[in-house]
Amino acid sequence: MSNAGDADAPDPPDPVAAGETDTSQDGSVTVLGTAHVSQASVDDVRDAVAEEQPDVVAVELDEGRYNQMQGGAPDDIESQDLLSGNTVFQFLAYWMLSYVQSRLGDQFDIEPGADMRAAIDAAERNGSGVSLVDRDIQVTIQRFWNGLSFTEKLKMVGGLALGITDPRTIGLTFGAVIGLLTGLLFAVFIAPMVGLGDFFLLGITESAALQTVGALGLGTIAGAFVGLLFLPSIRAADRYGGEFINGVSARTLVGIAIGVGGSLALVETGTFVGPISATLFENAGSYSLRSVIGALTGLGVGISAGALLGILFGLLSGDVEEVDEIDIEEMTDGDVVSAMMEEFRQFSPRGANALIDERDAYIAHNLQTLREHGYDVLAVVGAGHRAGIERYLEHPDELPPMESITGTASSRRFSPLKILGYLAMVSFVGFFFLLMMAGVQDTFLLQLFAAWFLFNGIFAFTLARLAGARWTSAGVGGCVAWLTSINPLLAPGWFAGYVELKHRPVNVRDIQTLNEIVGDADRPISEAIDDMFNVPLFRLIMIVALTNIGSLIATILFPFVVLEWLAPGIGGVDALLAELLHGAENSLELLRGLLT
Known part of the structure; x- marks a missing residue:
C-alpha cells in the first residue's frame, strides 16, 4: 500500500548549505502540540511560526500524506503487495482511523490535518524550511495491524460500527446473523446426529x-446461481424498481x-436423468425443510438475544450525544491528552x-x-x-x-483463524493419506479430489462474483480455492484480488470517498451500499473477503454434503x-x- 503521489515533497534541509546555520553548536527544538x-490549533501554529522564526518547521507528515495534502494523486496499490496477506486489512484499519478523524472534522467544521497545512503555509511565508519527520x-x-491481537481487532471493528450506527442496530444485526447461521447448521448437520x-x-415424510420441497430448494439455489452469474443485468429495474429492486436483485x-419452474416440471413429469433423480430431490427436500425451519428458529432466538445485546451495548457505550459536549480545545491540554492516551x-x-x-521515537530521531x-x-x-x-x-x-x-x-501470534486453517x-x-494406506482404488480418490476441487471452486467463485468480481478474478479465486486446505496461508481471496487489481486500481483516496458515503446519514441504506460497491477499495475488500468465506464454507460443508454423496461408491459412510x-x-x- 503506497500513497505517494505526484506532488513534489520538500527536500530535507541541507545542513551544510551556504553556511546558513552554525553547525558548531546544537540547535533547538520547540514542540507544539x-x-x-481544531481551528484554534491552526491559529496557534501560525502565531508560533511568526513568533519563533524557526529555521525549519517540522511537521507530523510523511511524504505520501504531504503529497496527497498538496493535491498529488496517490499511487495505486501494487498487485504483488496483496499477496503479502494483510494489505487489504491494513487498508481497512486505515479506513477505520481515517473515519474517526473525518467524523471529528465534520463535527467541529474543520478539515482534518488543517494544522499541518497551516504549518507548511506559514513556513513558506516565513522562508523557513519544511521537514517531514x-x-x-x-x-x-x-x-x-500486525501488532493487534484478534480480540483487539474485533474491538476496533466494533468501535467503528458503533460510530456508524446505533448499538441496538448492531445488536439486532449481530444476533440475527449468528442466530440464523447457528439454527441452520444445527438443523442440517447436528440435529440428525x-x-x-x-x-x-x-411431520412431512411422504416421498412426493x-x-x-426439494424442487423448490434446489430450484431456488440453482436459479439464484444462474441469475447472478449468467443473466444480463436488468437496467430497467434500477430505474423503476424502487429502493429494494435493482438490476442485481431483479436478475436473481x-x-x-x-x-424453481424447471425443477418442479422435472418432479411433476418424473423426468429424471443421470444424477438428477427422485432420491436427489427427496434428500434435497429433507435438507431444505430442516434448513428453513432451523434458520427461522435461529433467527427468532437470535433477534431476541440481539435486542438484549443491543441494550447492553447501549449501556456500555454511554450516551452518544455526550460527544457534542467535547471541547476540542481541551484535546491539547496535557492532562486531558494523557488521560486519552491512557484510555487508548x-x-x-x-x-x-x-x-x-x-x-x-521516530519523530524524535x-x-x-x-x-x-x-x-x-x-515541530508541529x-x-x-x-x-x-x-x-x-x-x-x-x-x-x-x-x-x-x-x-x-511480522505477526508471530497464532490467530484462531490460522489455527482452524x-x-x-x-x-x-x-484423510487422503489414510485412504491411500487403506488401498482404496485410485478411481475413487480421483473422484474425491475432483469433487473437492469443484465444491471449493464453485463456492469461492460464486461469492466472488456476488461481491462484484470480474469473471477472470472470480475464476482464478475458484481455481485456487482447494489449495487453502493444503496451505491455509494461500487464501484464494488474495489471488482473486490480485487479478482484480489489474483492471480496477485502488488507492487511499478511496477512503475519503467511503467516509463521505458512510457519514451521509440522509442517504438510503440501499443507495449507500450500492455507492460503496462502486468504490474500488470497498469492492476489493468484499471480493477478497467473500472469496475466502466461500472457500471456508465449502471446507466446512464438504464432509457433510459431498462425502455423504460419494460414500456409496465404496459401500456407504460406514464403509468409508x-x-x-x-x-x-x-x-x-x-x-x-x-522402528523395529
Missing part, C-alpha cells in the same frame, strides 16, 4: 411432498423463477505502541538529527505525541535504534469410516516395521 481538527503511513498501519432430524421436518429473482492503551496496548510510542545539525526547529505534532517526543529529546540516549521502529513487522490442512492431508480406520492400522503397522 495540536489537535488535528513522521514515519511512512504504510509502515505504521502495517505494524499497527442427535436424533432430532425429524423434529425439523414438521419431499420431492416437491428471474433466475430463481426459472430454476487500555483499549489496545499493542496498537498504542505502533501508533504512538514508535512514532514518538529526526528532530534530534536536525538539532545536532544546528537548526532551530519548530499531534498533542498525543508531544510528551513522548519531549522526553526523548531530553534524554536522547533512551531512543531505541532506528532500525527497530522501521520496516514491516492448519487443522483443516492436517485433516485434508490425513472403516477404510479410514484400516488405513490408520496399516500406517501403525508400517511405522512399527520401520
Whole structure:
C-alpha cells in the first residue's frame, strides 16, 4: 500500500548549505502540540511560526500524506503487495482511523490535518524550511495491524460500527446473523446426529411432498446461481424498481423463477436423468425443510438475544450525544491528552505502541538529527505525541535504534483463524493419506479430489462474483480455492484480488470517498451500499473477503454434503469410516516395521 503521489515533497534541509546555520553548536527544538481538527490549533501554529522564526518547521507528515495534502494523486496499490496477506486489512484499519478523524472534522467544521497545512503555509511565508519527520503511513498501519491481537481487532471493528450506527442496530444485526447461521447448521448437520432430524421436518415424510420441497430448494439455489452469474443485468429495474429492486436483485429473482419452474416440471413429469433423480430431490427436500425451519428458529432466538445485546451495548457505550459536549480545545491540554492516551492503551496496548510510542521515537530521531545539525526547529505534532517526543529529546540516549521502529513487522501470534486453517490442512492431508494406506482404488480418490476441487471452486467463485468480481478474478479465486486446505496461508481471496487489481486500481483516496458515503446519514441504506460497491477499495475488500468465506464454507460443508454423496461408491459412510480406520492400522503397522 503506497500513497505517494505526484506532488513534489520538500527536500530535507541541507545542513551544510551556504553556511546558513552554525553547525558548531546544537540547535533547538520547540514542540507544539495540536489537535488535528481544531481551528484554534491552526491559529496557534501560525502565531508560533511568526513568533519563533524557526529555521525549519517540522511537521507530523510523511511524504505520501504531504503529497496527497498538496493535491498529488496517490499511487495505486501494487498487485504483488496483496499477496503479502494483510494489505487489504491494513487498508481497512486505515479506513477505520481515517473515519474517526473525518467524523471529528465534520463535527467541529474543520478539515482534518488543517494544522499541518497551516504549518507548511506559514513556513513558506516565513522562508523557513519544511521537514517531514513522521514515519511512512504504510509502515505504521502495517505494524499497527500486525501488532493487534484478534480480540483487539474485533474491538476496533466494533468501535467503528458503533460510530456508524446505533448499538441496538448492531445488536439486532449481530444476533440475527449468528442466530440464523447457528439454527441452520444445527438443523442440517447436528440435529440428525442427535436424533432430532425429524423434529425439523414438521411431520412431512411422504416421498412426493419431499420431492416437491426439494424442487423448490434446489430450484431456488440453482436459479439464484444462474441469475447472478449468467443473466444480463436488468437496467430497467434500477430505474423503476424502487429502493429494494435493482438490476442485481431483479436478475436473481428471474433466475430463481426459472430454476424453481424447471425443477418442479422435472418432479411433476418424473423426468429424471443421470444424477438428477427422485432420491436427489427427496434428500434435497429433507435438507431444505430442516434448513428453513432451523434458520427461522435461529433467527427468532437470535433477534431476541440481539435486542438484549443491543441494550447492553447501549449501556456500555454511554450516551452518544455526550460527544457534542467535547471541547476540542481541551484535546491539547496535557492532562486531558494523557488521560486519552491512557484510555487508548487500555483499549489496545499493542496498537498504542505502533501508533504512538514508535512514532514518538521516530519523530524524535529526526528532530534530534536536525538539532545536532544546528537548526532551530519548530515541530508541529499531534498533542498525543508531544510528551513522548519531549522526553526523548531530553534524554536522547533512551531512543531505541532506528532500525527497530522501521520496516514491516511480522505477526508471530497464532490467530484462531490460522489455527482452524492448519487443522483443516492436517485433516485434508490425513484423510487422503489414510485412504491411500487403506488401498482404496485410485478411481475413487480421483473422484474425491475432483469433487473437492469443484465444491471449493464453485463456492469461492460464486461469492466472488456476488461481491462484484470480474469473471477472470472470480475464476482464478475458484481455481485456487482447494489449495487453502493444503496451505491455509494461500487464501484464494488474495489471488482473486490480485487479478482484480489489474483492471480496477485502488488507492487511499478511496477512503475519503467511503467516509463521505458512510457519514451521509440522509442517504438510503440501499443507495449507500450500492455507492460503496462502486468504490474500488470497498469492492476489493468484499471480493477478497467473500472469496475466502466461500472457500471456508465449502471446507466446512464438504464432509457433510459431498462425502455423504460419494460414500456409496465404496459401500456407504460406514464403509468409508472403516477404510479410514484400516488405513490408520496399516500406517501403525508400517511405522512399527520401520522402528523395529
